[in-house]
Amino acid sequence: VRTVVEDAELVPMFAGLGFAMIARRTAGEPFRSVVRTPNRGFACGLHVVPAGPGYEYFGATNRLVDDVSSVTWIADVRYLCQYSMQQLDEQIARHEVVRWLNGNRPVTLDGFPAIGWLPVSGLYLMSGTYRDGFHCAPLLATHVANELQGEPGIIDPMFNPVRRPIETRTIEGSIEEYVQHNMAAWFETGAEAAPQMTTTQLAAYYRARGTEAYRKLGTDYALGPDMLWYAEGSLVGARRIARYLHRPRGGVSALTSVGSNGGESR
Numbered sequence: 001v002r003t004v005v006e007d008a009e010l011v012p013m014f015a016g017l018g019f020a021m022i023a024r025r026t027a028g029e030p031f032r033s034v035v036r037t038p039n040r041g042f043a044c045g046l047h048v049v050p051a052g053p054g055y056e057y058f059g060a061t062n063r064l065v066d067d068v069s070s071v072t073w074i075a076d077v078r079y080l081c082q083y084s085m086q087q088l089d090e091q092i093a094r095h096e097v098v099r100w101l102n103g104n105r106p107v108t109l110d111g112f113p114a115i116g117w118l119p120v121s122g123l124y125l126m127s128g129t130y131r132d133g134f135h136c137a138p139l140l141a142t143h144v145a146n147e148l149q150g151e152p153g154i155i156d157p158m159f160n161p162v163r164r165p166i167e168t169r170t171i172e173g174s175i176e177e178y179v180q181h182n183m184a185a186w187f188e189t190g191a192e193a194a195p196q197m198t199t200t201q202l203a204a205y206y207r208a209r210g211t212e213a214y215r216k217l218g219t220d221y222a223l224g225p226d227m228l229w230y231a232e233g234s235l236v237g238a239r240r241i242a243r244y245l246h247r248p249r250g251g252v253s254a255l256t257s258v259g260s261n262g263g264e265s266r
Contacts, residue, residue, distance in 0.1 A: 004120055010161045011114055012244050013128055014230070014237070015068045016105035018044070019076040020059030021097050022051055028091030031056055035088060041185030042226045044131050046080075048088050055098070058084050062131075064107065064230035066237060072102045083188065105130050109241060110168075111224045114161035115143065124148065125161045165221055165245070174222035175210040181225045182206040213238075219245045 036047035042062065049057040061076040085092045108114055108128040113136075115126050126144050129136060143155045158166065169177070183203060185191075193202055213232035219242065223231065231238045 004118075004123065009119065010125075011128070011163055011165060012109045012240055013114065014064050014107050014109075014227075015066075016062050016107045016130060016226075017065045017069050017073075018059070018063075018103055018105060019061045019072045019080060020057065020101040021080065022055055022057050022099040022101065023092070023095035023097045024054055025056060025091070025095055027094045028089060030054070031089075037087065040181060041188050042181050042229050043079075046083055046087055048084070056095070058088075058092070059101070062105070062226070064226055064234075064237070065104075066234060068104045070102065072100065079189075105133075107227075108165075109223070109227065109244065110165035111227070112166050113140075113159050115140070115155060116147070116157065116160040116162075118161060128161075167222065169222040169224075171214060171220060171222045174225070174228060175207055175214070177225040178210040178228045179203050179206045181229070217242050217245070221245050 031048050031050050034047060034049050037045045039045050044060055044062045047059055049059075051057045058080060061080055063073070063076070081092075106127045107130040111130065112128065113126070113130075113132075114128040117124055124144070124147070126140060129140070133140070139154070143153045147153045183199070183206065186202065209232060210228060213228060217231060217238060223241075227241075231241050
């Protein structure tokens with residue numbers, strides 16, 4: 001089976017599987033504003049959003065997966081329920097869940113959106129917004145509407161779907177981000193190590209895992225922490241990432257990097 005445009009020709013797109021829920025409050029004071037933790041533990045921040053009289057939205061988990069999925073992992077249900085009760089409001093334990101939500105966030109290898117015309121005549125792509133699609137929707141809609149009408153767009157063309165990955169970090173920085181997210185997940189989930197093991201030793205363990213993942217990938221392109229976690233844990237994902245990064249493109253092997261003026265440089 002062949003797609004209209006082969007994956008190798010585009011910046012790879014992955015599915016960020018997420019779970020959330022809407023619940024009816026039965027006790028305690030309702031939230032009157034959005035409350036959110038920082039991105040950590042490879043997830044997108046624990047948050048609660050008032051969703052109309054008596055209702056609240058709780059989200060959201062995130063894990064990169066090999067294929068788009070319509071199911072939710074039990075581990076993610078547990079994560080969201082347990083840490084909402086621990087970190088947001090103990091009364092959440094008495095809420096009545098009225099709707100379970102799951103979806104797939106589109107995320108590119110470099111974490112930037114894929115916007116623009118494809119090599120196939122008449123085919124246009126606007127995807128890869130990951131966690132920013134809702135907030136950026138007005139800007140994206142204006143840009144796409146302009147381009148479809150043959151008018152100048154308002155977004156830098158460096159985000160064209162057929163591109164080399166955009167560079168924003170070093171390998172060393174990537175590994176340290178990976179370590180920080182692993183450490184955050186370790187403590188948030190209440191994991192325990194041997195009593196004599198220090199946090200410095202635990203960080204060194206994750207640092208070694210990140211370093212080994214890059215050795216296996218055989219690349220000097222620095223991935224985001226969630227993408228490195230995925231490449232380290234999925235053979236399918238690692239092979240797809242390596243195949244894209246090692247594929248020759250017209251004899252040009254340079255990566256797209258963000259210049260000081262916000263545009264692209266080669």
